[in-house]
Amino acid sequence: MSMIRDLRAVVRPSARPVPHKEAAAPFEPDTTTSSAVVDCAVYRDGARVQNGRPLSPQEAMREVRRDGGFVWIGLHEPTEAEFAGIASAFGLHPLAVEDAVQAHQRPKLERYDDSLFTVFKTVHYVEHDQLTANSEVIDTGEVMCFTGRDFFITVRHGGQGSLRALRHRLQEDPELLAKGPSAVLHAIADHVVDGYIAVADSVQDDIDEVETEVFSPGRNGGVSRGVDSARIYQLKREVLEFKRAVAPLLRPMQLLSERPMRLVDPDIQKYFRDVADHVARVHEQVMGFDELLNSILQANLAQASVAQNEDMRKITAWAAIIAVPTMVCGVYGMNFDHMPELHWKYGYPVIMCVTVALCLGIHRTLKRNGWL
Secondary structure: OOOOOOHHHHHOOOOOOOOOOHHHOOOOOOOOOOOOEEEEEEEEOOEEOOOOOOOOHHHHHHHHHHHOOEEEEEEEOOOHHHHHHHHHHHOOOHHHHHHHHHOOOOOEEEEEOOEEEEEEEEEEEOOOOOOOOOOOOEEEEEEEEEEEOOEEEEEEEOOOOOOHHHHHHHHOOHHHHOOOHHHHHHHHHHHHHHHHHHHHHHHHHHHHHHHHHHHOOOHHHOOOOOOOHHHHHHHHHHHHHHHHHHHHHHHHHHHHHHOOOOOOOHHHHHHHHHHHHHHHHHHHHHHHHHHHHHHHHHHHHHHHHHHHHHHHHHHHHHHHHHHHHHHHHHHHOOOOOOOHHHHOOOHHHHHHHHHHHHHHHHHHHHHHOOOO
16 A cells, blocks of 8 residues: 555564654753653654754644644643643643543543544553562553644653654654654554553463462472462452553544544554454453453462361371370379289280271371371
8 A cells, every 4th residue: 555654664663773863853842841841843744844943832833833734742741730831722622631631541532623632541561570469560651642633742641651762763654644643643552552462461471470380289299279369369450450451442442443533534544443453352361361360369269278178187187096095095094993904914015006006097097088
């Protein structure tokens, strides 16, 4: 397809780093620009416009309205005051602005007059040497996107999910950027969902490790005593956090891929189908994780119960064996004068032999029945 040069190659680059152009140098805000602005650039005909100096969002908007193109503004955790000027200049809806500033939103897609407001939850796998009851497995953040006819604004919350590398890769494909803000929206959606896939693979490894420990045989081939249930429960909590990021995104991606929208280029809309398919796949994977962890937790508790029952059987068996000499000693500990065996020459060895024989017999019987 000649109109778009392989979108997937842009948002999913190869392992080799792509050299950045001088034009892609990150924006350094000046004293007239909000400190929350990470980058602000005007794109015309798919190329970043060089102005000789950093532009404020208001200056970029005026240039776009005068000469065409679109502006892409990136912000990181802006305050209400820092975002107020940008929201007013671009006519953003107050409800969407409030959500973007306060964060902690669920993934969603909302339409406001001449703009789309999209919320993505970014996920990052936290590396750890060993899973413990307090291990943090998944770290989440948020990316809010405002998509307009001639502007694209991203508001990022959290330490993860930087979009700088993605911006550089997009700038390497002017033909794609020429499609406008919807091309950037697709690239971000695909980038976020690719993160889901990578995290799902890592979480699968953690679950496999716990599952192996739970179902591995115990000492001497006996029943496994399982693992610390708190570890399994902690992993289940992290999977639940992962599910909260993935599940609500299913509907927005379906809408972007199926329903015609004035602000989404028809050529770009076709590529949202691929993103929707990947979200559905990860969602099924995460739901499977949740069910599997439930089964592992139940199996672990059952194994702990079986191990306790086995211990009780062993204790009972030894108590039965010890009961024989206890009974004999109890009988001969009574102070009766007329007990025939007390004055018999062979009484002591006979009683000891009988006691040992009874103990050995009971031990053999219990061991044959699996109690020892």
